[in-house]
Amino acid sequence: MQLKKQKTKDKGASAIKEYSLAYRIWKYRESYQLIFPFMLLFFLFTVLPVLSSITLSFTDFNMLSMPNFVGFDNYERLLLDDDIFLIVFKNTLVFAFITGPISYILSFLFAWLINELGRVLRAFLTLIFYLPVLSGSVFFIWSLLLSSDAYGMINGILLDFGIIKEPVAWLLDQNTLLFSLIVVQLWMALGTGFLAFVAGLQSMDQSMFEAAAIDGVSNRWQELFYVTLPSMSHQLLFSAVMQISASFGVGTVIIALAGFPTTQYSADTVVTYILDVGTTRFEMGYASTLAVVLFGMMFLTNFIITNLLRRFSAE
């Protein structure tokens, strides 16, 4: 109580003095000292790259000579002259709009189902579902599972059951490549968003459910829609954001399983195309243009989805 009084007194005094901005900055100098190291790196490797992407996208920078300003030439090239861009753009959208929503729903569904279980089983299944993301490089094993000859596990099983007549070159054939990669990507779908869901469900107030049950919520579906989902809006939003950036950024898996670049760019995304243009051809200007476009796509999708979710949860 005394502390509180003291505080209000201080506030009164400060109002008389009217802190100037410079004084407030000086007053918080210790805060700035603590923030500085992280923000320095963050500025160097995130903020500056984003800003310079935008600047470089209007130049013909190639790492060797000084960049020249070329106006919207890169953007024109991207829209009118670059057939590969159309392919990778389409692939990115396919990945984003198939793996994105499915991963999001699976993340929630599994988290919700797991939450029904006892403590030990729940912890075990969380590990199983998170394992593909956790162990990062284990997706290499898919190159054995999807191996193009009869020794490949998937081919072997399908041949054995007589579902296919001859081995399918899952990761070489352009018709199956994208599909195979989508399956692998879905297998790796339960990432940060999933953990947020598991955590959100677990930390919910149990008495809320008991109250709801007494008030007539009679099965788990009603509970899901009337109690669980409405009180999870923050987690739903956070996971959506995580999922959107993940599904627009599909790249590592493609490079590892299908090569870099893939056969006739049939499964490349904007991300791998940026790497191709930037680090193999050193066309930094054009690569930056691609990055700006991808950046725009992610931002726009995030903006739309988070707004929809907010509206949905406000109702």
Next chain:
Amino acid sequence: MARRNVLFRQHLNRSLAGNIAVFLCLLLFGVFFAFPVVFAINTAFKPLNEILVFPPRFFAVNPTRENFIQLSKMVAEFWVPLSRYIFNSVFISAVVTLGHLLLSSMAAYPMAHHNFPGSKALNTVIVLSLLFTSTVTYIPQYVILANLRMINTYWAIILPAMQSSLGLYLMRSFMMGIPKEMLEAARIDGANEKRTYFSIVMPNVKPAALTLIIFSFQSIWNYVGGSAVYAEQLKGLPALLQSIAAAGVARSGVTAAATVLLMIPPVLIFILSQNHVIETMSTSGLK
């Protein structure tokens, strides 16, 4: 009834049929998710004649250590010794993980509790940066590293990896749960900000710290190294795994063995810190 309580949590409005459905559903998907990992472990212990058999066998019939012995022989022939790969992986992972934890928690504390000029703008920037993957910044990052003369050094891997904004975001969300009174009490007792950070804030955010450690460790441990580092003697174990995997089907036993070994550290850390991760993620919600 008693057995059901071991498997399921107590709820008032759950039907037995529903519980069975949940169980079957989880079993089905659990198998799909565990399948490749179990397959990897099995393949690692298969002798060559079991790998090249049709129809392919899922489980190893005569488990053998052959692949692991082969792996060590194969690695011994590389011109960069295995010890160097291990050193690189451990060194880079340790520096990145601890550096990331220190820097982001130092920054998170004032951002969670002080209303300094610019704090709102910084928070907005951090949330905005969650909206895109770091891959879009890859090219200019390369240019910046080149200008700092850091290409082909450890720094090119370490510094960009230390500034993950997700870590800062999670830490800040968790720190907001520390009661203001506790911090004020420390201040009245004469502690300055650094002292408060080290002796009041940090001991209270142990779960979040472990979460940052596992997230940061898992991504850097599996990081192959982009084109900013090309010297083989600076690369870590995932790069080694890649060159082993390039050898094809005949070497798949060895590839699987390497994959399994590489998987162990992050899995162990996660198992040990899982409860804390869950506790931290429950504060992660975006408003």
